[in-house]
Amino acid sequence: MHGLPADDRVTPLADPVAEARRLIELAGERGLVLRALGGVAVCLQAPGGEPRLPRRVKDIDLAAVKGTHKATIKVMLEAGYVADEMFNALRGSRRLLFGDAVNGRHLDVFVGEFAMCHDIPLTARLDSQQLTVPVDELLLTKLQIVQMTENDQNDIYNIVFHNSVESARRRHEPQSARVRHAEKISAAFIAALCAADWGLWRTCMLNIERCLANLDTSELDASERALVAGSLTSVRDRIEAEPKPLKWRMRNQVGDRVRWYNEPEEEAAGT
Numbered sequence: 001m002h003g004l005p006a007d008d009r010v011t012p013l014a015d016p017v018a019e020a021r022r023l024i025e026l027a028g029e030r031g032l033v034l035r036a037l038g039g040v041a042v043c044l045q046a047p048g049g050e051p052r053l054p055r056r057v058k059d060i061d062l063a064a065v066k067g068t069h070k071a072t073i074k075v076m077l078e079a080g081y082v083a084d085e086m087f088n089a090l091r092g093s094r095r096l097l098f099g100d101a102v103n104g105r106h107l108d109v110f111v112g113e114f115a116m117c118h119d120i121p122l123t124a125r126l127d128s129q130q131l132t133v134p135v136d137e138l139l140l141t142k143l144q145i146v147q148m149t150e151n152d153q154n155d156i157y158n159i160v161f162h163n164s165v166e167s168a169r170r171r172h173e174p175q176s177a178r179v180r181h182a183e184k185i186s187a188a189f190i191a192a193l194c195a196a197d198w199g200l201w202r203t204c205m206l207n208i209e210r211c212l213a214n215l216d217t218s219e220l221d222a223s224e225r226a227l228v229a230g231s232l233t234s235v236r237d238r239i240e241a242e243p244k245p246l247k248w249r250m251r252n253q254v255g256d257r258v259r260w261y262n263e264p265e266e267e268a269a270g271t
Contacts, residue, residue, distance in 0.1 A: 020044070024062075032068055034063065038060070039056075040061065043057060055151055073088065084097040116145070135163045135184075157218060191239045203261055209236075
């Protein structure tokens with residue numbers, strides 16, 4: 001990437017997507033891996049930065065490698081952010097919060113894993129994409145939300161619309177210039193994580209069914225809805241087909257009688 005002028009490094013940009021790019025570039029120049037999550041990532045992974053279902057991005061979510069929280073704080077301060085010192089002192093090894101006084105925006109950095117309703121590991125594959133977390137993890141960060149909003153649902157539609165599911169049959173794919181399938185969603189990767197965590201499996205399966213049930217109310221046209229439905233069904237079927245270990249099967253006997261998810265912290269960014 002080309003370097004930014006020095007005077008552009010200390011003032012956060014008004015456009016959150018452009019600002020995320022700036023931060024990822026600056027971090028890279030400092031030897032630090034940062035990648036986008038949330039609404040910023042949904043925009044960045046779409047062709048031309050324009051998701052099929054447009055969405056407003058409020059704040060910025062980033063991910064960093066486990067053990068790099070101190071280096072991340074240093075880069076964020078250099079980039080013009082104000083650290084939430086109390087929060088970062090208590091939880092900084094797993095999550096960092098920063099404020100952007102210029103744009104009235106929050107910046108949230110998940111360190112090593114995305115921990116909200118469920119825990120999604122991030123460190124091992126964080127640098128496999130240039131700007132965002134891998135599309136598998138990006139989809140999982142949306143599927144793991146227990147209280148899913150319309151924004152979250154549209155993000156799921158956008159992700160599977162713009163990225164094909166590995167091994168899925170797509171005979172009637174719409175000939176849209178905006179559908180390029182730059183990345184493959186690995187249903188096997190998602191299925192393996194769900195097989196290791198009954199709670200994650202439960203929430204992902206519930207949300208896939210919700211998304212399928214609500215497709216007709218989306219702004220997608222008929223052929224686009226068919227594409228999305230096929231992709232979500234492929235992911236669902238692959239999750240179901242994955243062999244489940246004894247621990248999973250024992251937890252499955254308990255079912256919904258015991259809460260299977262975490263309550264997200266109130267400081268979560270609303271992206």
